[in-house]
Amino acid sequence: AQRVTQPEKLLSVFKGAPVELKCNYSYSGSPELFWYVQYSRQRLQLLLRHISRESIKGFTADLNKGETSFHLKKPFAQEEDSAMYYCALSGYSGNTPLVFGKGTRLSVIA
């Protein structure tokens, strides 16, 4: 079965501190993994996907198949990073639904 686990409901960090939002997944094949973000009063939007190996707004995430993890990292947190973050998995190619984790609320303290 496909499953995504985000162990932290809430993560509070000070501005300028490093951030790591944890995501572990369970899937027997080769998954596609995503991070979505929901800022206050805005719609859920894609932050980044592992296949692109890109950095968006200073965030990066590396797929570690050995540890089945896809942690989201940023070296220096900014106040505008405060939001709800969801890790998501797609186990198949094509237009199939995503399996979401329960989300982590990131709070960056000035």
Added chain:
Amino acid sequence: DGGITQSPKYLFRKEGQNVTLSCEQNLNHDAMYWYRQDPGQGLRLIYYSQIVNDFQKGDIAEGYSVSREKKESFPLTVTSAQKNPTAFYLCASSNDRAPYEQYFGPGTRLTVT
């Protein structure tokens, strides 16, 4: 914003009434999805449709129904059989080529009393 719209933003209903939530997209996407978002629960899949006139149940389909008569539209009906309908409902759509990114609507907050 634009591309995928949901209406209304807030909806109030009495218990025992059916209610239909609208979702429209002008992105020419084949696939559309309905998720329910509850605090501490993340997003859970209700129904999805990969093509017109076809749809599949998600993880929590009981008490919900959908139709997909047009590519642009994927309305969700919350029936009186849904035991706990008060929630935030999100609609999404995705294109038919990699990486199949899902685009989300602004959501509808349904309150049933």
